[in-house]
Amino acid sequence: MTLDLVCQVVDNYGDIAVVWRLAQALVQDGPPDLRVRLLVDDWSSFRSLHPALDPDADRQELSCPGGMVTALRVSALERLTEDRALVADVLVEAFGAPTPAVWLDPHPPLILHLEYLTAEAWSEEYHLLPSFLPTPGVRRFFFVPGFRPRTGGLIFTDPAPDQGLAAPFRGTEDWLMTLFSYEHDFTRFWEDLADFLAEKRQTCRVLVFAGRSQKGALESWERVCRQARAGTDRITVVPQPFVDQDTYTALLAAGDFHVVRGEESWVQAVLSGKPFLWQAYLQPEGHQSVKVDAFLEVWRPRFEAERVEALGLFEAVSREFRALNQRQVNTDTQPGTENYRVFWENHELLERIGRSWAAELRKNAKLSRRMLDFLETLRL
Amino acid sequence: MITASELRVGTVFKAGTEVLVVQKLEGTKTGRNMSVTKLRVKNLLTGTTAEAGYRLSDSFEEIELDIKKMNFQYSNGTTFHFMDNESYEQSEIEKEDLGDAPNFIWEGMDVEIVFYEGKPVSVKLPILVDREVVYCEPGIKGDTSGRSMKPAKLDTGYEIMIPLFCDIGEWIRVDTRDGTYKERVKK
Numbered sequence: 001m002t003l004d005l006v007c008q009v010v011d012n013y014g015d016i017a018v019v020w021r022l023a024q025a026l027v028q029d030g031p032p033d034l035r036v037r038l039l040v041d042d043w044s045s046f047r048s049l050h051p052a053l054d055p056d057a058d059r060q061e062l063s064c065p066g067g068m069v070t071a072l073r074v075s076a077l078e079r080l081t082e083d084r085a086l087v088a089d090v091l092v093e094a095f096g097a098p099t100p101a102v103w104l105d106p107h108p109p110l111i112l113h114l115e116y117l118t119a120e121a122w123s124e125e126y127h128l129l130p131s132f133l134p135t136p137g138v139r140r141f142f143f144v145p146g147f148r149p150r151t152g153g154l155i156f157t158d159p160a161p162d163q164g165l166a167a168p169f170r171g172t173e174d175w176l177m178t179l180f181s182y183e184h185d186f187t188r189f190w191e192d193l194a195d196f197l198a199e200k201r202q203t204c205r206v207l208v209f210a211g212r213s214q215k216g217a218l219e220s221w222e223r224v225c226r227q228a229r230a231g232t233d234r235i236t237v238v239p240q241p242f243v244d245q246d247t248y249t250a251l252l253a254a255g256d257f258h259v260v261r262g263e264e265s266w267v268q269a270v271l272s273g274k275p276f277l278w279q280a281y282l283q284p285e286g287h288q289s290v291k292v293d294a295f296l297e298v299w300r301p302r303f304e305a306e307r308v309e310a311l312g313l314f315e316a317v318s319r320e321f322r323a324l325n326q327r328q329v330n331t332d333t334q335p336g337t338e339n340y341r342v343f344w345e346n347h348e349l350l351e352r353i354g355r356s357w358a359a360e361l362r363k364n365a366k367l368s369r370r371m372l373d374f375l376e377t378l379r380l
Numbered sequence: 381m382i383t384a385s386e387l388r389v390g391t392v393f394k395a396g397t398e399v400l401v402v403q404k405l406e407g408t409k410t411g412r413n414m415s416v417t418k419l420r421v422k423n424l425l426t427g428t429t430a431e432a433g434y435r436l437s438d439s440f441e442e443i444e445l446d447i448k449k450m451n452f453q454y455s456n457g458t459t460f461h462f463m464d465n466e467s468y469e470q471s472e473i474e475k476e477d478l479g480d481a482p483n484f485i486w487e488g489m490d491v492e493i494v495f496y497e498g499k500p501v502s503v504k505l506p507i508l509v510d511r512e513v514v515y516c517e518p519g520i521k522g523d524t525s526g527r528s529m530k531p532a533k534l535d536t537g538y539e540i541m542i543p544l545f546c547d548i549g550e551w552i553r554v555d556t557r558d559g560t561y562k563e564r565v566k567k
Binding site for chain 1: 410413
């Protein structure tokens with residue numbers, strides 16, 4: 001079976017990160033004869049996540065655990081006649097990415113419309129819905145990732161990357177944290193952290209990842225340093241260039257608290273079992289709040305299963321998730337209102353809840369397996 | 381061509397070799413960069429019904445159809461009877477083929493009936509209809525914000541959420557595309 005994944009990079013790295021992760025997971029879980037091809041329009045974004053990608057190549061065989069993925073540059077498809085001659089059995093249009101016309105002649109017989117991840121209830125309603133299309137003989141189904149049982153599940157690879165990958169970044173501090181979000185003023189983060197560390201007489205290393213949040217995070221750090229606040233000397237700030245996916249995932253597992261964003265880093269944070277705060281992708285009219293509330297709704301039972309005081313903690317954590325996400329624009333000039341200490345003061349309980357959920361999701365909610373099972377029901 | 385965003389209850393469109401009529405719009409959901417919609421459709425060639433999902437940007441070939449203005453006469457609960465205003469010819473449509481339309485039509489109302497190969501298959505509704513509120517909890521004077529809603533029943537039997545300030549005997553304008561309250565109207 002040949003399966004093509006189409007990825008259109010809309011902005012930054014989220015799209016390609018998710019699709020590259022899915023490609024690897026499919027190779028890992030698929031039968032030996034499964035051939036996965038990845039059609040990417042933005043080669044340079046892909047290369048940021050996967051430095052082995054040759055910047056001058058139009059196609060490249062990329063090795064991953066369990067096999068190979070063929071990466072194809074969309075702008076070169078016209079020239080890749082041998083690849084075009086092999087018509088895929090399944091075409092996965094990630095997030096509704098349009099497939100280049102040159103790739104649709106002849107048309108693959110089956111399309112999966114891979115939606116964005118959402119915890120909203122509609123993820124179950126839409127998952128596996130068919131579309132009756134104008135092209136005769138072509139079937140399409142919705143495939144909707146989600147946390148709920150009757151969805152497509154979550155995109156991840158097994159096993160989690162070796163935590164040794166995080167060792168060079170670890171340092172000798174008591175805590176390790178990472179920041180990777182959209183534009184945000186992190187003044188509250190730094191102030192809370194300084195106060196917390198001063199009280200506990202502990203130290204922390206904070207990796208501030210390159211990308212949209214780095215400027216706001218570093219500028220707010222400088223402002224907090226100018227306050228001469230106790231505890232700032234206990235913080236080691238490391239502006240961190242981009243790292244490959246496995247290293248980032250290993251850092252999530254090795255660290256103690258993370259600010260994450262979008263989809264890929266959010267899923268990996270959930271699966272790390274570590275306390276985290278998620279900044280959802282900004283949507284018109286603040287619609288991201290709906291998505292955050294939906295996530296909190298599916299997360300809540302994990303707290304309910306714990307001891308009574310966990311529910312109070314859930315309410316406190318929910319407040320911080322909502323505080324980070326109640327925004328109409330992405331900005332790093334308006335101070336946030338989050339209270340980060342709730343994550344650190346309840347670290348042990350949050351990690352226990354997180355680890356238990358992560359283990360369950362890893363066991364039961366792997367999207368690549370669900371996708372392959374679905375294709376099996378279609379006798380592909 | 382017609383896009384999925386333009387599909388309405390009663391729209392007939394071609395998908396491959398199949399001819400489908402929209403029976404029910406089940407709402408639109410927004411992902412990160414695109415919206416998707418869920419419909420219930422009936423295959424006019426096989427008679428089967430199915431739920432379907434579409435991107436709002438999906439496009440289809442429209443089908444040339446006969447549309448006649450007819451008068452809704454009565455319903456026996458399972459079948460809806462219509463009469464041609466000019467020839468007085470009678471046509472019937474099963475309730476299940478009308479989708480949400482029974483919520484918004486009343487006896488004596490002129491509607492457009494869609495015919496496919498001589499057979500009536502659906503009703504094309506106006507986007508807005510005015511109906512009377514026949515039941516709701518008493519109105520609350522002074523609350524004109526329209527943000528707080530309460531359940532109500534219309535004279536067609538349709539149950540809808542209306543603002544607190546509306547009362548029994550008043551008329552409201554309803555959007556037939558999603559069945560929601562639009563505004564209070566004077567009759």
